[in-house]
Amino acid sequence: xxxxxxxxxxxxxxxxxxxxxxxxxxxxxxxxxxxxxxxxxxxxxxxxxxxxxxxxxxxxxxxxxxxxxxxxxxxxxxxxxxxxxxxxxxxxxxxxxxxxxxxxxxxxxxxxxxxxxxxxxxxxxxxxxxxxxxxxxxxxxxxxxxxxxxxxxxxxxxxxxxxxxxxxxxxxxxxxxxxxxxxxxxxxxxxxxx
Amino acid sequence: xxxxxxxxxxxxxxxxxxxxxxxxxxxxxxxxxxxxxxxxxxxxxxxxxxxxxxxxxxxxxxxxxxxxxxxxxxxxxxxxxxxxxxxxxxxxxxxxxxxxxxxxxxxxxxxxxxxxxxxxxxxxxxxxxxxxxxxxxxxxxxxxxxxxxxxxxxxxxxxxx
Numbered sequence: 001x002x003x004x005x006x007x008x009x010x011x012x013x014x015x016x017x018x019x020x021x022x023x024x025x026x027x028x029x030x031x032x033x034x035x036x037x038x039x040x041x042x043x044x045x046x047x048x049x050x051x052x053x054x055x056x057x058x059x060x061x062x063x064x065x066x067x068x069x070x071x072x073x074x075x076x077x078x079x080x081x082x083x084x085x086x087x088x089x090x091x092x093x094x095x096x097x098x099x100x101x102x103x104x105x106x107x108x109x110x111x112x113x114x115x116x117x118x119x120x121x122x123x124x125x126x127x128x129x130x131x132x133x134x135x136x137x138x139x140x141x142x143x144x145x146x147x148x149x150x151x152x153x154x155x156x157x158x159x160x161x162x163x164x165x166x167x168x169x170x171x172x173x174x175x176x177x178x179x180x181x182x183x184x185x186x187x188x189x190x191x192x193x194x
Numbered sequence: 195x196x197x198x199x200x201x202x203x204x205x206x207x208x209x210x211x212x213x214x215x216x217x218x219x220x221x222x223x224x225x226x227x228x229x230x231x232x233x234x235x236x237x238x239x240x241x242x243x244x245x246x247x248x249x250x251x252x253x254x255x256x257x258x259x260x261x262x263x264x265x266x267x268x269x270x271x272x273x274x275x276x277x278x279x280x281x282x283x284x285x286x287x288x289x290x291x292x293x294x295x296x297x298x299x300x301x302x303x304x305x306x307x308x309x310x311x312x313x314x315x316x317x318x319x320x321x322x323x324x325x326x327x328x329x330x331x332x333x334x335x336x337x338x339x340x341x342x343x344x345x346x347x348x349x350x351x352x353x354x355x
């Protein structure tokens with residue numbers, strides 16, 4: 001019994017912070033936000049493509065997580081739970097956008113900076129990354145999401161399956177199709193530029 | 195992270211076959227995807243705005259404090275235990291429901307006497323030491339308010355003040 005508990009704790013990196021946050025320790029919740037803010041904001045920005053909305057939704061995500069902390073199942077990874085909240089909030093907004101048939105928003109690609117330092121030596125690489133971001137921004141939200149979770153956030157197919165609520169076995173096919181669409185878009189963009 | 199090109203070869207081959215009919219085409223496509231994966235892996239999540247964390251924590255602090263479920267369970271348990279103990283004490287003392295009604299009525303009669311006595315006592319104290327009484331009462335109220343404010347925390351205290 002205790003071994004089971006110990007192994008469950010060992011596999012959940014946020015377990016201690018979650019426990020403390022539940023007891024009302026706001027510094028523990030702050031640590032959770034600090035650790036998760038970048039992937040949550042990144043996912044929101046890739047899905048919604050506007051900084052203001054992404055910021056708003058990412059903040060709302062953490063507030064919902066805080067409000068529902070008691071309901072969180074300790075046996076599940078906290079980061080996947082928070083990303084699922086963020087995803088659901090983003091999908092709500094995307095659905096609302098479709099309903100009101102708004103004009104498509106400007107792609108966010110220029111705002112997405114790399115984590116690497118800016119230097120002249122890497123100017124070409126930076127340009128390539130920007131082209132890739134721009135091409136990615138033209139994909140559907142489903143394709144952007146699966147690419148972002150797998151390649152940018154380095155999530156496993158199993159984790160992506162949990163976040164997206166689909167069987168992990170379907171993720172590889174989704175990834176392939178998203179990559180293929182991206183490849184075609186990039187080739188078209190290169191041809192257009194030439 | 196696992197390499198999707200090699201992770202699920204059978205699935206990939208099936209997908210490649212859907213996209214390219216001949217082996218040369220499949221190989222070219224496989225290579226293109228491999229290159230694309232390399233580029234994709236270099237992408238990084240953007241940093242949120244600098245004030246992001248502070249704004250989230252401000253919203254969290256503004257949330258009303260909730261008692262943990264364990265404390266609520268304890269409170270309910272204590273309430274039920276106290277109720278059960280009083281019922282047991284009542285039954286074991288041999289009291290009947292009629293007796294309870296009489297005792298209840300007597301409580302009101304004696305409470306009136308207690309109140310009258312308390313009021314006359316207070317009036318006597320007021321006549322003999324009005325100022326010290328006022329100061330003491332004011333001090334008690336102030337200390338209680340300060341303690342209450344501290345218990346509530348700064349944000350909630352602002353909301354009630």
